[in-house]
Each structure stands twice: as C-alpha cells, then as structure tokens.
Amino acid sequence: MTITRRGILAGTALAAAPLGGITALAQTHTATPSASASPTTTGSRQAPGFYRYKVGDIEVTAINDGFARRPLEGFVRNAELKDVQAAMQEAFLPVDALPITFNTLVLSQGDRLTLIDSGNGDMGAPTAGRWMENFRAAGFDPGQVDTVVISHFHGDHINGLRLKDGTAVFPNAEVMVPEAEWAFWMDDARMNQAPEGMKGAYQNVRRVFGPIAKDVKRYGMDKEIAPSLTSIAAHGHTPGHTAYMLSSGSDRLMIMSDVTNHPALFVRHPDWSAIFDMDADQARATRRRMLDMAASERTQVAFYHAPFPATGHIAKEGNGYRFVPAQWSSQD
Numbered sequence: 001m002t003i004t005r006r007g008i009l010a011g012t013a014l015a016a017a018p019l020g021g022i023t024a025l026a027q028t029h030t031a032t033p034s035a036s037a038s039p040t041t042t043g044s045r046q047a048p049g050f051y052r053y054k055v056g057d058i059e060v061t062a063i064n065d066g067f068a069r070r071p072l073e074g075f076v077r078n079a080e081l082k083d084v085q086a087a088m089q090e091a092f093l094p095v096d097a098l099p100i101t102f103n104t105l106v107l108s109q110g111d112r113l114t115l116i117d118s119g120n121g122d123m124g125a126p127t128a129g130r131w132m133e134n135f136r137a138a139g140f141d142p143g144q145v146d147t148v149v150i151s152h153f154h155g156d157h158i159n160g161l162r163l164k165d166g167t168a169v170f171p172n173a174e175v176m177v178p179e180a181e182w183a184f185w186m187d188d189a190r191m192n193q194a195p196e197g198m199k200g201a202y203q204n205v206r207r208v209f210g211p212i213a214k215d216v217k218r219y220g221m222d223k224e225i226a227p228s229l230t231s232i233a234a235h236g237h238t239p240g241h242t243a244y245m246l247s248s249g250s251d252r253l254m255i256m257s258d259v260t261n262h263p264a265l266f267v268r269h270p271d272w273s274a275i276f277d278m279d280a281d282q283a284r285a286t287r288r289r290m291l292d293m294a295a296s297e298r299t300q301v302a303f304y305h306a307p308f309p310a311t312g313h314i315a316k317e318g319n320g321y322r323f324v325p326a327q328w329s330s331q332d
C-alpha cells in the first residue's frame with residue numbers, strides 16, 4: 001500500500017483537485033503524535049539545520065528555516081501539470097505538492113556577521129519557522145548580527161526581521177535592501193491600485209520596515225554592499241530582486257536568491273515560470289543568464305529554495321541545466 005500510494009494518488013481526481021493551500025496540507029502531514037512532540041525531546045525531528053562551508057577566508061553558514069508544501073496544480077504558469085509532475089517524478093519528488101525549503105546564509109568575517117535574508121519568522125507554514133532554533137544551534141545570537149542584507153521583499157525572506165507582535169529580531173543590525181525593491185513596494189499609490197490579492201504583500205512590507213524606515217540602507221546594483229559581497233541585478237522575480245557574488249581569494253560563491261525556485265523544476269526547465277515570478281519574461285531571461293554564467297564559469301552557487309544545504313554547482317544538460325549538490329563535508 002505504501003509503495004503504490006503515490007501512483008494511486010497521481011491517478012485520482014484527488015491529485016488534481018485544488019488542495020486548499022499550504023497550511024491545510026501541512027497540517028494533514030504533521031498532525032501525528034511524534035511530530036507534535038515537545039521540541040525539547042528528539043521526537044521525529046532532525047539534527048539542527050545548519051551547515052558551514054568556506055569561500056576563501058569567509059565562513060558561510062547555511063541556516064534552514066524548514067519548508068512549506070505548495071500544491072503543484074497551478075504552480076508553474078506556462079507548463080502542463082502532467083509535464084510538471086513528470087519533472088517531479090524524475091527528481092523522485094511527490095507529484096501532488098512541492099516541498100519548498102528556505103535557506104538563509106550567515107557570513108562570518110572575523111567577528112563581523114552578515115545575514116542574507118531572514119526566513120519566515122513566526123509567520124510561515126507550520127513546517128517552517130525553524131530558523132531561530134537552527135541559528136542558535138550554530139552558535140550565533142541575533143544580537144551579534146551586524147548587517148542583514150535582503151534580496152527582495154517576499155514574506156519568506158523578510159518576515160524573520162520582525163515578529164508578529166512587532167519585536168525587532170536583530171536589535172543591533174543595519175538592514176540593507178535593494179533600492180529598486182524599496183521604491184516599488186513602498187509606493188503608496190501603487191499599493192492602492194494593486195489588486196486586492198496583492199495588497200497584503202505591500203502591507204507586510206510596511207509592517208516589517210515601517211518602524212525602521214529612516215534607518216534602512218538602500219543599495220544599488222554592482223556595488224560591494226558588505227565586505228566581499230557584490231550585488232547583482234537579477235530582476236524579474238520581483239522588480240528589485242537581487243543576487244550576489246561573494247568573493248574571497250580565488251573562491252567565489254554566486255548567491256542566487258530566488259533566481260530559481262526548486263532546482264528540480266526551474267534549473268532543469270529554466271523557461272518555466274513559477275507563479276511567484278512577478279515579471280515572468282524578465283525572470284526567465286535573468287535565470288538563463290545566471291545559470292549560464294554559473295555553468296560556464298563552474299562557480300559554486302547557493303539557492304534560497306534548493307534542498308538543504310542548498311549549495312553546489314550547475315551543469316548544462318539538454319536545453320536546461322542540472323543542479324549538482326556539493327558533497328557534504330565534515331570540515332568547513
């Protein structure tokens with residue numbers, strides 16, 4: 001029964017029916033006694049989700065913020081569901097819902113700490129919200145963070161900056177955001193004209209940044225915004241969406257942010273568009289350009305939404321690419 005469950009589901013109306021969003025799905029999957037065990041017991045939980053690697057002299061720590069399941073139906077705007085399901089099957093992933101992981105990066109340079117993106121905070125799916133636990137398990141404290149660099153203003157990247165109750169999570173950090181992203185989302189006229197379904201995203205940006213608006217540092221593209229970290233225009237996913245190049249000695253890491261969502265879909269099929277891509281054509285051109293650069297230069301990459309620890313390389317394959325995860329190392 002267990003063995004054939006996926007096959008049975010794929011062939012039923014259930015698999016194709018609207019699935020009621022991430023929350024309902026996640027609850028179905030997590031409402032078991034072992035998963036709801038106290039966090040102080042091991043229960044069915046994994047070891048803490050952090051992973052360290054070196055880029056030249058810089059220690060990079062990937063910090064996982066759990067995951068959310070997203071119904072596959074309608075997720076890729078310009079592909080048939082059956083083709084998307086085939087790509088999922090090729091990657092040995094479920095064909096009903098995509099598990100989307102969240103992975104931020106901490107850069108340690110001497111005693112300077114830079115965080116790139118902040119996770120879901122306390123506002124994500126029940127299977128997300130693991131960030132603080134993992135960050136602390138890696139030996140960090142939020143009070144130590146000097147700089148938080150934000151790639152774009154979607155909730156899964158900014159909500160970790162401020163709890164639902166308004167508390168600022170990184171009291172001593174300078175917050176840096178892309179200038180173009182700020183200009184777009186903070187425009188009141190644009191918010192007022194936005195379709196009802198989009199207004200919440202604008203309001204959330206104000207919830208997070210409003211109390212610190214005068215202190216938020218806005219950065220441009222092709223600038224060294226923190227030591228060894230250069231911003232790269234990667235617009236399309238959102239109007240100011242930013243990727244980065246981290247360089248130290250002869251080592252480089254291309255930090256892709258949301259240039260792709262899950263690599264099994266959008267690295268393999270770079271012309272597919274996730275519903276989150278606000279300008280699908282621009283996002284597609286950005287994705288092709290960035291993946292091509294990573295493949296031809298053999299540069300190590302990090303993705304926000306790849307399987308943890310979300311770092312590896314890009315190889316050309318057919319009309320698309322393939323994500324090759326880095327080999328786990330017991331030493332950074």
Ligand SMILES: [Zn+2]
Nearest residue numbers: 154156258304
């Ligand atoms: Zn994202």
